[in-house]
Amino acid sequence: MSTPVSIHDGPYSTNTLTSKKPLILYFLIIWISILPVLVEIYLFWITFQSNLYLVFLLLPFQIFLCYIILVFSSLICAKALLIIINLIHKPKEGVFKRVKSNKDYFYWNLRAIIKKWPIWVSNLINIQFFEIILLKWFGVKTSFSTSLSNGNIDTEFVEIGKNVIIGKGSFIKSSMIINNYLIIKKIVISDDSIIGPYAYLQPGTHVGENSVVNAYTITKFNQELAANHIYGGTPAKKISMNDFHINDLISEFEEKNNENQTNHFDDSMLNNQKEEKFITKLHIYLTYFFLIYIISYGIPLLLLIYYVSNYFYPYMLEDSNLMILTCDNKSIFILCLTPVIFLALYLLNLFLMTIVIKFLYEFKFKNSLEGKYHWTQKSKEYEDYFIRSFLIRYVKWKILKSPFPWLIKTVFNFIGNCDFGKNVVIEDLYIAKEFLSVGDNVYIGKAMLANHLWDKNLYVKGIKINNNVVISDGCCIAPGTIIENNVDLLPLSITSKGEKLAQNSIYFDAPICKITEDELLKLFNLDLGKMKEFYGDMRC
Structure with a gap:
């Protein structure tokens, strides 16, 4: 499954923007991190200006050296600011109100803004070494023997052991948005574990040593996965013992793949495409x-x-x-x-x-x-x-x-192809090109919003998202979908064409279906009722 060129996977920083004032720090980081690059350009020029042939010969190496300097200068600058910010307000785990006045929510957002520039710079060239350096620099315990494979990994409250494989498009989420609350809890992935493609690890998940989490598996909040087991389904359940190690699994897969290679494509089908x-x-x-x-x-x-x-x-x-x-x-x-x-x-x-x-x-x-x-x-x-x-x-x-991904709402509103309301958060997602209407106070995670669909015909239909909606990571919203007020879509949920989701509801699964708060507690160990009781129903 390919990833659209407009998005990227890898170390992750939310696009939430509680206030525009922190952008001053963001521009400051960019400004300071570029200065060492300019100094290096100056030193390169005064050293080799007498020989222009040598200048052009060394230019590719000079460009790459400038990039490395930009990566590390941005990391150092961001880290220095994070140390100061963390002295003012220490990061902590818990459940927090998703409002600007809540300090934990505000500083979570501030830390994300500070990290965004070095994350962006590191992703310009897809080199895993830089991604692991970035994770380590921001406090994620991990190893250079880990294979990230373009997984979406939070940059705090995460610990990844040695020889771990993170599947493409998987979500390692130590922070999660549901209803009007932010949940933060540390994730631990032990040595020799495998996280399958598009698996979703909720905050608090602890994966035991030499365990496998199958593709499209969703763990519970605070779930403990035992060592040496294979897990699958939603919520994640034991399937069998894992008697293999990573190298054994790879060898067996390659062996079976070679045995079963068959061309299932009928060349005559090409002739029928008139x-x-x-x-x-x-x-x-x-x-x-x-x-x-x-x-x-x-x-x-x-x-x-x-x-x-x-x-x-x-x-x-x-x-x-x-x-x-x-x-x-x-x-x-x-x-x-x-x-x-x-x-x-x-x-x-x-x-x-x-x-x-x-x-x-x-x-x-x-x-x-x-x-x-x-x-x-x-x-x-x-x-x-x-x-x-x-x-x-x-x-x-x-x-x-x-x-500057925050500009997408302003630009689309200006062009007129889409309409976004106030306090809308658009994460790094595959967003519909047009016929998209989004109300106020909406959070859209790393999902897919499609205004067209191919079946027998090209079906082009708009998407309507009303106020106070949360769409979690990995969701697919089909053309013609209408989402009423105060709706939560849980991770990896998929709507059908022309589907209407009722207000004040929680939805999950593929195809999507309505669930109760009791079912939410059973499926994901998320007690929304207790959150509302403690903080009040903030959507009322």
């Missing part, structure tokens, strides 16, 4: 892409050339005196200003891209419609859908892959 499902108007895609690309990159690039040629080079690189960075006030000012210029130009690039796509969307596709289309009848609406998808996919990829 019509192409997709519209491949490459000239239109390329025209729009180059228009967006030239405008969004051209203006910032010209401004960057102007700044480098008139300020950065004359005051930083032209003089080869090493003392210039300590004695010359103008050079020090330019050094400190340059990261701000880089950030401003990057944001200008995002802004210009949004403006161009807004113009194209408004001018060409303002009256786009929902509907059901068959690929043998290529109507104008059918063709327009693919062009709209191309435009929105691009802006979605740019924003969600940027270090």
